[in-house]
Amino acid sequence: MTAAEERRAEVGLPIQWKQNGMLASIVFFGLTCVALGALYGFWHMLDLEAGLFTGIIGLAAAEYLISRHRFFGTGIESALWIGSLFALITALPGEGSEEVILLFAAAALIAGIRLRQAYFGALAVFLVLAYFGTVGDRKALFALAVLATLIALGALTREWQRPSVERFVTLVLITAPIAPAIWSSQYFASGHGVPTEIFVAIYAALTITLIAAGIVMKHHAPFLATIVTATVALIRYQEIKPFALEWQLLALGIVLLAASAIVLRMLRSNTRGFVTTPSGFTMLDEELQIAATLALQPKIAIAEVPETRAQGDGGFGGAGATGDY
Amino acid sequence: MLNLEPEIVELAQSGAIAHEEASRRIAFERRDIFSVHAELRAAAWLGAMLIASAVAIIVSRNFERIGPLAISVAIFAAAAGCYAVSWYRRQRGRESLVDEYVVLLGALLLSAGVGFVESQYKILGDKAYRHLLIVAVLHAAAAYAFRSRAVLSLSLAAMATWLGFEIEGEKWLSLFAAAAVVLVWRALDRDSSFTRTLEHFAANLAFFGALDLTFDDDTRLIGALITLAIAAAVIVYGFRRKHELFVLYAYVYAVIAVDAVIVDVLKHEEALVFFYLVISTIAAIVGLIVIHARFKRLK
Numbered sequence: 352m353t354a355a356e357e358r359r360a361e362v363g364l365p366i367q368w369k370q371n372g373m374l375a376s377i378v379f380f381g382l383t384c385v386a387l388g389a390l391y392g393f394w395h396m397l398d399l400e401a402g403l404f405t406g407i408i409g410l411a412a413a414e415y416l417i418s419r420h421r422f423f424g425t426g427i428e429s430a431l432w433i434g435s436l437f438a439l440i441t442a443l444p445g446e447g448s449e450e451v452i453l454l455f456a457a458a459a460l461i462a463g464i465r466l467r468q469a470y471f472g473a474l475a476v477f478l479v480l481a482y483f484g485t486v487g488d489r490k491a492l493f494a495l496a497v498l499a500t501l502i503a504l505g506a507l508t509r510e511w512q513r514p515s516v517e518r519f520v521t522l523v524l525i526t527a528p529i530a531p532a533i534w535s536s537q538y539f540a541s542g543h544g545v546p547t548e549i550f551v552a553i554y555a556a557l558t559i560t561l562i563a564a565g566i567v568m569k570h571h572a573p574f575l576a577t578i579v580t581a582t583v584a585l586i587r588y589q590e591i592k593p594f595a596l597e598w599q600l601l602a603l604g605i606v607l608l609a610a611s612a613i614v615l616r617m618l619r620s621n622t623r624g625f626v627t628t629p630s631g632f633t634m635l636d637e638e639l640q641i642a643a644t645l646a647l648q649p650k651i652a653i654a655e656v657p658e659t660r661a662q663g664d665g666g667f668g669g670a671g672a673t674g675d676y
Numbered sequence: 677m678l679n680l681e682p683e684i685v686e687l688a689q690s691g692a693i694a695h696e697e698a699s700r701r702i703a704f705e706r707r708d709i710f711s712v713h714a715e716l717r718a719a720a721w722l723g724a725m726l727i728a729s730a731v732a733i734i735v736s737r738n739f740e741r742i743g744p745l746a747i748s749v750a751i752f753a754a755a756a757g758c759y760a761v762s763w764y765r766r767q768r769g770r771e772s773l774v775d776e777y778v779v780l781l782g783a784l785l786l787s788a789g790v791g792f793v794e795s796q797y798k799i800l801g802d803k804a805y806r807h808l809l810i811v812a813v814l815h816a817a818a819a820y821a822f823r824s825r826a827v828l829s830l831s832l833a834a835m836a837t838w839l840g841f842e843i844e845g846e847k848w849l850s851l852f853a854a855a856a857v858v859l860v861w862r863a864l865d866r867d868s869s870f871t872r873t874l875e876h877f878a879a880n881l882a883f884f885g886a887l888d889l890t891f892d893d894d895t896r897l898i899g900a901l902i903t904l905a906i907a908a909a910v911i912v913y914g915f916r917r918k919h920e921l922f923v924l925y926a927y928v929y930a931v932i933a934v935d936a937v938i939v940d941v942l943k944h945e946e947a948l949v950f951f952y953l954v955i956s957t958i959a960a961i962v963g964l965i966v967i968h969a970r971f972k973r974l975k
Contacts, residue, residue: 362683363692375968378924382931382961389953396947427961510677517678569710570677578718597733604726608781611720612774614712619772623708627773630711632718640721641829641873647725648784648830649732651792 352423352467354512360424361514370424373633379426387434402442409435423466432462433471452482467515473522477530484534489544492531497553499527500576504564507572521572525579528557532583547590554584569625571632681705713773720777728784735792744796751789758782762822776824783818783827787811787834805841808834825873832858832877848892848899851885872919879910879922883929890933896940903933911967920971927967931960 356366371379387409394401413431416422436458440451456478463471476499483492503524511517535544544550558580565573585603589596618627633639681702688698703709731754735747742750759782762775794800794807815831818824836854843850858878865874886906889899907930914922935956942948 358680358683359686361678362680362687364683364687364690371968372920374921374924375964378928379961379964382928382957382964386954386957386961389950389957393947393950393954396950507677510679514678514680568677569707571714574712574715578722595737597730597737600726600733601730604723604728604730607719607723607726608774608777609723611716611723611777612772615716615772615774618712623703624710626709626711627713627716628709628711630713632714636714636717637825640717641826644721644725644780644784644826645829645833647729649725649729649788651732651735651788 357467357513357515368421368423371426374635376424376426376429380430383427383430384434387430387438391438400442402438402440406435406439406442409438429462429466429468429471432466433459436462449482449485452478452485456482463519467513469515469518469522472519473526476523477526480527480530481534484530489531489534492534493545493550496527496531497557499523500557500580503527504561504573504576507564507570508568521575524572524576528554528576528579528583532586535587547587551584551587551591554580554587558584575632677707679705717773717777720774721780724777724781724784727781728788731785732788735788744792748789748793748796751785751792755782755785755789758785759818759822766822776822776826779818779822779824780826783815783824783830786814786818787830790814805838808838808841812838819870823869825870828870828873829877832874836877836881846888848885848888848895851881851888855879855881855885875913876921879906879926882906883926887929887933887936890936893940896937900933900937904930907933915971915974918971918975920968923967923971924964927960927964931956 352360352366352368356368360366360368360370387405390408391401391405394404409431413428413435416425416428416431422428437455440454440458443454456475459471459478460475462468463475480492480496480499483489483495500523503520506520507517507524511520531545531550535550545553558577561573561577561580565571565577585599589599615627618625621627631637684693684698684701684705687693688695693701700709704711731751735742735751739747758778762771762779762782765771765775790807790811794804798804800806812831812834815827815834819828819831835857836851839854839857840847840850843853855878858874858881862871862874862878865871883903883906886899886903889895890903892899907926910926911923914920914926935953938952938956939949942952
C-alpha cells in the first residue's frame with residue numbers, strides 16, 4: 352500500500368484495498384490465529400514438522416490474499432504473516448535460549464514492514480528490550496528503553512506521510528518505558544539494575560518532558576506515555592520512600608480528580624487551542640472504561656473472615672465483585 | 677506529525693462530509709484546535725479508581741484501630757458527599773465530565789460500604805448475598821439520577837451476581853434469569869442513552885447462559901442450539917440497528933457453540949479435531965467476511 356493510499360484510507364476515502372474497521376479486524380485476527388494454531392496442532396499430531404508446514408502454508412495464504420484479493424488491513428493477512436513467521440521460528444533447530452526472543456523480534460519487524468503494521472513494529476522493539484531484560488542486562492535495558500522513548504518523542508515532531516509510521520512511533524513512545532518496570536520487579540531479580548534513585552529521577556524527568564512535549568506539540572501520544580512513566584516512577588518510588596501505599600494512592604487520586612476539574616474549568620470557554628470538545632482515544636473508550644471499572648472494583652478485605660455465604664477469600668463489597676461467573 | 681488536510685479537503689469535495697465538518701477536522705489537523713477531553717476523562721477515571729482503592733486499603737489495614745461503626749459512617753458519608761456535590765452542580769447547570777467520575781467514586785464507595793456493613797453486622801443473616809440486590813437498586817437509582825452508564829453497569833453486574841446466588845443450582849438458569857430481567861428493564865427504560873448498555877448486557881448474559889449449557893456434557897446439544905438461536909436473533913437485531921458489535925460477538929459465540937459440539941463428537945481423534953478446527957475456522961472467517969460485507973453495504 353502506498354503512502355497516498357494509507358492517507359486516503361485513514362480519512363475514509365475509497366482505495367483499492369480491502370480493509371476492516373478496528374473491531375472487525377480484531378475479530379478476524381483472532382479467528383485466523385485460531386485457525387493457524389489448529390493447523391499447527393494438526394501437523395504436530397501427524398508427527399510432521401508443524402512449524403515449517405504451518406509457516407509455509409500461512410505465508411502463501413497471506414500473499415495470495417494480498418495479491419489476488421487485495422487484502423490489506425483486514426486482520427486476516429496480519430495474523431497469517433505474524434503467525435506463520437512465529438511458527439517457522441519454532442521449526443528452527445536448537446534448544447531454547449534467550450536469543451530466540453531476538454528471532455521473534457525480527458519476525459515481528461519483518462511482518463510489520465511487509466504489512467505496514469505499527470503494532471508489529473512496536474512489538475519488535477519491545478521484544479528487543481525484553482531480550483536484555485531476560486539475559487539480566489537491566490542497565491542496557493533501561494538505557495535502550497529511555498533512548499527509544501526519546502527517539503520516538505523526537506520522531507513525533509517530524510511530519511510523516513504514512514499514518515502507519517506515526518502510529519508506530521506513538522506505540523513505541525507508550526510501550527518502551529514499560530519494559531524496565533517489568534524487569535525491575537521482584538520476579539526478575541537477576542543481574543544488576545539501575546539504582547532506584549536514578550531510575551525514579553530519570554522517569555520523573557521523562558514525565559515532565561512528555562507533558563511539556565504534549566502541550567507544545569498538541570499530540571495525544573506524549574500524554575498517554577506520561578501515564579506510563581508517572582505510574583512506573585511512583586511504583587519504584589515506593590522502594591525509596593516507603594510511604595504507606597494507601598495514602599499515596601489517595602493523594603494521587605485526589606490530585607488527578609482535582610487537576611482534571613481545574614483544567615476543565617480553565618478551558619471550558621476555549622474554542623481555539625486547547626479545548627475540551629468530546630473526543631476519545633479509540634471508538635471503544637467508554638466500553639473499555641466500563642469493563643476496567645467492573646474488573647478493578649476495589650474490595651475491603653479484613654483479616655478476620657466473617658461467616659458469609661460462598662465468599663471465597665473473605666473479600667466482600669463491590670457490586671458484582673463477589674460473583675462467580 | 678501526520679497532517680491529513682489534503683485528504684480531508686478531497687473528502688469534502690467528494691461530498692462525503694459537509695464543509696463545516698471538514699473545516700473542523702482541518703483545524704484539528706493543523707493543531708489550531710486540540711481536545712484534551714480524552715486525557716481529562718482518563719485522569720478523572722483513574723483518580724476515582726485510585727481513591728476508591730485507597731479507601732479499601734485504608735479500611736483493611738486500620739480496621740481494628742478505627743472500628744466498624746466509624747468506618748461505615750465515614751464511607752457512607754463520603755459516598756453521600758460525592759453524590760451531593762454532583763447533584764448540586766447538576767442542579768446549577770455546572771456539571772462537567774469530572775462530575776461523572778465523582779458519581780462513579782460515590783458508587784464504588786457505596787458498594788464497598790454496603791458490603792462492609794453486611795459483613796460486620798450480618799443484618800441479612802444467612803442471606804448475606806442479598807446486599808448485592810440493595811447495591812443494585814441503589815446504583816440503578818444513581819444511574820438514572822445522574823445519567824451515568826458506568827454506574828448503570830455496576831448496577832447490572834450487582835444484579836446479575838445477586839441472581840447467581842439467589843437462584844441455587846444451575847448457573848445457566850441464573851444467567852438466563854438475569855438476561856430476562858435486563859430485557860424487561862430495557863423494555864421499560866425511558867433513557868435512550870442506556871439502551872445500548874442494557875442490550876449488550878442482556879445479550880451477553882444470555883450467551884453466557886447458553887454456553888454454560890453447551891459446555892455441560894449432558895446439555896451440550898440443546899445448549900448449542902439455544903446459542904445459535906440467540907446468535908441469530910442478535911445478528912438480525914444488529915443488522916436492524918446497524919450496530920456491528922452485536923453482529924461480531926454473536927457470530928463468535930455461535931462459532932464457539934458449533935465447535936464445542938463437533939469437537940466433543942471427535943474428541944477421541946485428536947488429529948481430526950485439529951483438522952476440523954482448521955476447516956471450521958476458515959469457514960467461519962469466510963462467513964464473517966460475507967456478513968461484514970453485507971453490513972458495510974447496509975451502512
